[in-house]
Amino acid sequence: MTDAFSPMPELNLLKEFYDTHDDFFANGFEMYNYGAEHVEGLINFAQANGSGSTYDIWRKDDRADLATLPVVAMGDEGGVHLVARDFREFLRLLASLPTDHEPDIDWGSFGLRGGDDDDDDEPVDNRLYLAWLEQMFGLTPADDWAEIVDAAEAELAREWAVWIHPRIPDAVWSPVHELNLLARFDNLVYGGFANGFWLLDAYGERGKVDNPGLTGDLAPFASTNERDTYYAVWRCDDRADPAELPVVALGATAGVGVVARNMREFLQLIAGLTDADIRCDAAGVDLRACEPAPNRGKLVSWLEETCGLRPAEDPAAVIAAAQAELGEGPMARPVQG
Incomplete structure (x- = not known):
């Protein structure tokens, strides 16, 4: 046998x-x-x-x-x-x-x-x-x-x-499911779809950020058009789903502050930026005026169809609420609308 x-x-x-x-x-x-x-x-x-x-x-x-x-x-x-x-x-x-x-x-x-x-x-x-x-x-x-x-x-x-x-x-763009979905969407869209937002070539890429606030528990995944601000997942604890972790903004050389309590909220935040983007520097996190992204409408449609989410109506309030809830950590002063 x-x-x-x-x-x-x-x-x-x-x-x-x-x-x-x-x-x-x-x-x-x-x-x-x-x-x-x-x-x-x-x-x-x-x-x-x-x-x-x-x-x-x-x-x-x-x-x-x-x-x-x-x-x-x-x-x-x-x-x-x-x-x-x-x-x-x-x-x-x-x-x-x-x-x-x-x-x-x-x-x-x-x-x-x-x-x-x-x-x-x-x-x-x-x-x-x-x-x-x-x-x-x-x-x-x-x-x-x-x-x-x-x-x-x-x-x-x-x-x-x-x-x-x-x-x-x-094998996948990142360990964050929503970011993988966004990366697929990004591959199908030519031109900007969110104000001041560009995915990095690789999740966790650190070479372009000369900021002492970029500690080992932060994983960069995107930047603004000017490359003066970066976005990163903050591994503040060991929860199983990294999509539930907070998202922070990092200045290229100084400054760090929470901008969203989790990845889904972050997607709503960037979709809600109609005529502004996010800037972070030594002074903290602010919204600054900018030209609207040419493909924002496609992002709004994708966000609802794929994630069942709507854009944030008040992006400044989203950032302020995230900072108020998360307290100490990689924080900046409250955002100015």
Whole structure:
């Protein structure tokens, strides 16, 4: 009697089906060994495409039933993405992928390789797999494979960002879910969308700030147009979700002050700046007049559609309330409207 392929019964059944069928049933999918960990906590169980990308179980906790853990895809040249909420959803994903394209995994996304007729892969026959999937698990393909990936992203993206960013910083833009959503929006918009606001090239970038107030518990993520003020997440405690941490403004050379109690409030704050931006220097935090951002309307729409938020009606009051509530810390004088 041979040893089981894995400690997961569902995965062992898939391996048994794979071993007893000579033909491919999902383009680029192959099963060799179980258990390799390219990153601790990501357990490889299959190859995703012909170039060496993999599917891995995300061991996000110590639960006994591994089949209830999420599945991710790791690109052979970089990138790692959620693809299924659990193993049964992954089995449906295999059944839903086009038979004439194999997955393409890069830093940007989990997608399909090719697209033009000349680039199509040789189609595979997945009819036996579909019959096995329904008979063994009562599962059928999704109408669109992207629905499965999108559902995993919607449910797990916040927790995933916190977990993966310290391990593979380039996998997501930041450990803050809302900032990752904003970074995607930023990639789609040409020109400024918030007064005095530009995302830095990398989350936590510190090289451009010569301010002694930039201590280890501050993670810069954006700056004003003039690069005289920066925004940073203030890791004032060890709460699990960094989106709940305060946001501060930092002068490029001096000054630091709280501007929002959490990231969602900060997004409302910058969306509410109609004809002003934020300045921080040795004297503290102020609002200064500036030209409106050309794409502010797009930001307002995105904020409501994606985050369910409206712009702050009184940005100065938001900053003042945050400073009043948080008390001592990296504080400045009260903001002047």
